[in-house]
Amino acid sequence: MIPIVDLKGQYLSVKKEVMEAVEKALDSGQFVMGAEVKKFEEEAAQYTKSKYAVSVGNGSDALLLALNAYGIKSGDSVITPAFTYYATAGAIARCGAKPVFCDIDPRTYNISPEKLEGVLRVLGTKGHRVKAVIPVHLYGQMAEMDDILAIAKKYNLKVIEDAAQAFGASDKGRKAGSIGDSGCFSFYPGKNLGAYGDAGLVVTNDSQTAGLVKIYRNQGEKKKYQHSVIGHNSRMDTIQAAVLSVKLKYIDGWNKKRQQLAGFYDKELRSAGVITPFVAKDKFHIYHLYVLRFKDKGQKDRIEKSLNEKGVDARTYYPVPLHLQECFEYLGYKKGDFPEAEKACGETLAIPMYPELKQEEQEFIVKTIKEGLK
Numbered sequence: 001m002i003p004i005v006d007l008k009g010q011y012l013s014v015k016k017e018v019m020e021a022v023e024k025a026l027d028s029g030q031f032v033m034g035a036e037v038k039k040f041e042e043e044a045a046q047y048t049k050s051k052y053a054v055s056v057g058n059g060s061d062a063l064l065l066a067l068n069a070y071g072i073k074s075g076d077s078v079i080t081p082a083f084t085y086y087a088t089a090g091a092i093a094r095c096g097a098k099p100v101f102c103d104i105d106p107r108t109y110n111i112s113p114e115k116l117e118g119v120l121r122v123l124g125t126k127g128h129r130v131k132a133v134i135p136v137h138l139y140g141q142m143a144e145m146d147d148i149l150a151i152a153k154k155y156n157l158k159v160i161e162d163a164a165q166a167f168g169a170s171d172k173g174r175k176a177g178s179i180g181d182s183g184c185f186s187f188y189p190g191k192n193l194g195a196y197g198d199a200g201l202v203v204t205n206d207s208q209t210a211g212l213v214k215i216y217r218n219q220g221e222k223k224k225y226q227h228s229v230i231g232h233n234s235r236m237d238t239i240q241a242a243v244l245s246v247k248l249k250y251i252d253g254w255n256k257k258r259q260q261l262a263g264f265y266d267k268e269l270r271s272a273g274v275i276t277p278f279v280a281k282d283k284f285h286i287y288h289l290y291v292l293r294f295k296d297k298g299q300k301d302r303i304e305k306s307l308n309e310k311g312v313d314a315r316t317y318y319p320v321p322l323h324l325q326e327c328f329e330y331l332g333y334k335k336g337d338f339p340e341a342e343k344a345c346g347e348t349l350a351i352p353m354y355p356e357l358k359q360e361e362q363e364f365i366v367k368t369i370k371e372g373l374k
């Protein structure tokens with residue numbers, strides 16, 4: 001069985017260091033927000049080239065807390081792509097605002113700046129109070145941030161980067177998370193920088209935003225037992241920070257290895273007629289996921305089935321676009337509203353990608369796909 005991501009192999013490669021760091025963290029007796037948390041925040045700020053990094057409980061809350069920090073609430077609208085993980089739009093709804101979806105660029109699967117501007121033009125005529133846009137750096141490649149920032153400036157919007165899948169990705173040397181007003185990360189174990197439980201992070205260059213995220217993550221507490229806003233319990237465990245500090249040292253090497261593996265897949269599969277990931281100009285793609293595209297849903301389903309039957313895990317991220325999810329029915333969207341997102345849901349397939357993937361495993365995966373195409 002070749003899994004889509006193998007967490008155990010990587011754990012074994014850092015086990016000794018991780019166990020020592022975890023033991024030290026536990027010995028401190030500070031199990032939540034201990035010294036290791038502060039240390040990881042400093043390291044993460046430096047790594048992402050951001051002034052401030054505020055640790056939180058998970059990536060979903062990172063988005064929610066950033067929205068809270070900007071005062072976004074009921075009556076406001078926030079735009080995000082229709083093709084992303086639920087949590088991006090979930091955070092918008094959880095802060096009371098209305099998620100507004102936008103279609104994607106079919107080459108990168110990221111939000112299309114042209115379509116974003118189109119959505120804003122229509123909303124402007126309908127009296128929506130649009131406060132922010134959340135571009136998602138899907139699969140590990142950054143969205144077209146320069147265009148998005150220019151549009152956001154024109155329409156006076158906050159830009160919150162959903163960098164949950166893109167730790168270490170960059171655009172013209174600018175790190176994911178550091179370009180917008182704030183950037184949100186997830187360290188869910190399966191992420192390219194994964195903790196051994198839930199954890200997340202908000203980075204920003206604005207001291208007020210950082211200060212407010214700190215208040216919102218800790219029950220709205222400004223001072224001990226003095227609650228200035230309705231906050232949440234979304235603090236980072238000391239153990240997770242200890243694990244993340246160890247793994248942060250290796251992330252560049254792991255991301256490089258992912259790129260090498262992607263290079264092999266690209267070469268082998270492109271020549272077989274499969275659409276391999278498109279890397280936009282100046283982007284450093286870290287391949288959190290390696291996603292192929294097939295000519296239609298039928299072909300995608302056939303290849304997925306043959307891989308699965310031969311013991312290779314392959315999946316679609318994501319099979320249902322957000323505007324067609326039951327939980328967002330109240331927004332009133334219908335099939336056909338975002339054709340590129342809908343097509344991507346039917347025609348894309350992620351194949352195994354993690355730094356520990358072996359050459360012979362990759363060869364087997366490629367061979368199985370090529371056979372399935374015949």
Ligand SMILES: Cc1ncc(COP(=O)(O)O)c(C=O)c1O
Pocket residue numbers: 058059060061084085087088136162164165185186187188198199200
């Ligand atoms: C694009 C995206 N946004 C947000 C999240 C939410 O992160 P978490 O699972 O840490 O809450 C995830 C991952 O799960 C994600 O892939």
